[in-house]
Amino acid sequence: MTIFHFFALAFSVFAISRVFLRYKSRNETLGEFLFWSLLWIAVIVFSIQPQWTTTVAQFLGIARGADFVFLSGTIVLMYLLFRLYIKVDNIDKDITRLIVKSALQDAQKTKPSPPQDDNKS
């Protein structure tokens, strides 16, 4: 095991502990806990046995283990980015909804009376 693999292993163990603490304090759903745990377990496994990345890569039809790690990481990042985009978009919509609602409530206090006659004179 190289120094890099050791640090990757240590960081992964730390990350899993944080994930577990968040789940325990109900700041994370079971699905999120399982997702992040599996992710960091995969990092731990491949840190201890890096040659397994080559085995998995070749099973999937990818030439090198490093390519497999890079591609997998990219896919995971893109998915997380997409989820983040959705979340930010929903928050943005909520902010707009609140601002519009507040403006309408203020304006309702002085709403105009219905038109009495033709709009054009």
Place this chain on the structure above:
Amino acid sequence: MQPIYHDVWILIPAYNEEISLRAVIDDLQQEGWNHILVVCDGSLDATESVARAQGVTVVSLVMNRGQGAALRAGFEYLQSSVHPRIIVTFDADGQHHAEDVANVIRPIGEGRADIVLGSRFLHPDSQVPLARKIILKLGLLYTMLVSDIFLTDTHNGFRAFNEKAYTALKITQRGMEHASEIIDQIKQKRLRFVEVPVLITYNEKTYRRKQGTSNFIHLGVKTLLRKITS
């Protein structure tokens, strides 16, 4: 004899338009359009004061959220408070002409349309700067491909809606992408629409501030993302 249109409200979304707003409201009132709602979209200047001084109805957003949000607030306010027969959206920057309002609402009054869309390209006197024309024409092609509707002007804020249209439409996009959203909903909800020529007058300020190439690309990407994620 020209038909008399009852119960028409002019909805003006306004952001930092203290300079032009007074003249816009004056022109509309001189044409006889006295039911005006200005939605101040978190303006940092005296837009709201100008609107209130003109004696029009004002709805004020505490933060700038974009023209889509301002229109949404205006539609919801008018629908719940006044429920007019026709709502006309009109820009606050002086690009639109009050004389065109009657032409814009005529197809609705005659029962030919639920929504009337103003088109600068149908008006012989509109002088659209070349760069802007190219961007808008690309926008037409994009709209045709993405929304499957052919229009001559897809991003013109001069529109009229009858009761069926403004109650059916749900604007969820707060920025300029609301224009594409309206077009999508015209098709989805099978609303009858026509385009009418409207004169657009550009000045240096509006030309600089309005959609440039980067904004056009940004709008296109956001429209695609909206379709993917909806």
